[in-house]
Amino acid sequence: MSNATAPAATEVPSPDAPFRLDLDAYLARIGWSGRRGASVGALRPGPRAHAHALPFENLDSPRGIAPSLALPDLEAKLVRSRRGGYCFEHNTLFAAALEALGFEVTRLAARVRVGDPTAIRPRTHKTLLVGVPGDPARHLADVGFGTNGALLEAIPLTAGPETHDGDRRHRLLREPHHGLEDLWVLQAFLDGAWRDQYAFNRDPWEPADYEAMNWHVATNPRSPFRHTLRAQRTRPDAHLSLMGRTLTVTRADGSREERELADEAEVRRVLTTDFGIDVPAA
Template sequence: MTRNDETPQATTPQLDLDAYLARTGWTGERRADAATLRSLHLAHMYGIPFENLEPIGGSAPSLALPDLEAKLVRGGRGGYCYEHNTLLAAVLEAFGFGVTRLAARVVLGAKGAIRPRTHMLLLVDVPGEPGPYLADVGFGAGGALLEAVPLVADTEFRDATRRHRLVHEPHRGPLELWVLQAYQDDAWTDQYAFTLEPYEAPDFDVINWHIATNPRSPFSHLLYIQRTTPDAHLALNGRHLVETRSDGSRKERELSGHDEVVRVLTADFGIAVPDGVTLDAPSA
């Protein structure tokens, strides 16, 4: 009960940390240090797939923590960047890390086009470390981070089986522009660019709705499914399935139709496909 001049305090939904850790298979001492951050990040990447089934069906997925738990933790599903990184942020905060939400401009495949800042990533403050770390479990691409890396420019990091570095690039604006690069096909390839301007949950509510429902968004009309394991990266774009092994070898094939897509999503990607789910984009 509150007096007329008091404002009721908002309550933050509680995360079922035990259920999340069981879903990702992470075990260890629950403490906020760099080794824990890296291992939590890697377990999440291996444990929960990337998928966009709701946008293909014409709706935006909920970013409310109870809904993310029901879907990604208990429901055998995956999600895309806003879902993954919102969930990871809650986990890291429960461990005692400081987390700032950021937004990035994806440059991978842009071919010079300027895209809006629509990708969510995390800046993580680690007790006892000289600077923050970059964490991102929601970038659906073969060049995604497998482990969190220090926010340090011009230094190569080996995160599990991948190689990354952060560089600065000139741009207009008062904040430094950071670019994440991945070493792929014998070259450093830009993945996305970002500044350290904090973004808040309402910002991502708007961006999430735009990306999920805008008919010009690729996520609203083409399946993007990803799964990373210690040995391989699986990617399904539309009906095109690509398996890239850790040694760089690659196998590709076209899936024949709806039934095979459902079978592959279930058996190969570990996604519990809901009954009646739409796997083709809605008509314009």
């Protein structure tokens, strides 16, 4: 029998063990170098770092594909690849990162009001209510809305006060509703007026709820995400929006430039160079 010391056994993760987000990789992807831990100071700027690094895009939906909301797939797509996603993907990933940092997260669903604040649309937007352990205050955090009216910082869940997240201005209002509580309405100050972005209540949603709505948004022939390519990118100096072949650049001072891209080749080039997306072959 040999007297050599046997090598230490390597621990093999159980195939049934829950997936744990690679927090280091995620924070490196969004360029986050601040202090880690659950605090309001760490929470508020998080959405800006995420938005500047990860684009909003629906490149799967026009191909009839409902993107996976499984955390391993989101990590592979948004963290380890040059891709983005839409609200279900972004806020699922962000919620996992917040919980890994020690925050308390409630996943919510909102009705989008952009374009027509009186329309009653289905709850197709995922947003987050976030708390710091031991602190009764809650904050609205959202990295998946995509538009130039989207939040760039987490804001207190308080009705009335105007908040400034860089050049963007937001506020929350309460609106009477026939449900168990009044609605919360997020507004953004755009083009000289307060405009509704979405409305929500604090009823938590479960993963199965988002799976059903994700499938609807991505594959329903009547869904605008099914038949129109959409991409958004927030940069420190401007917001980029691509709808089909229409590229709109909105600068921090509110000035706007719009042009039509010539063909698919130019669409691919703009998505790659300006939006930072590796475009799928199809």
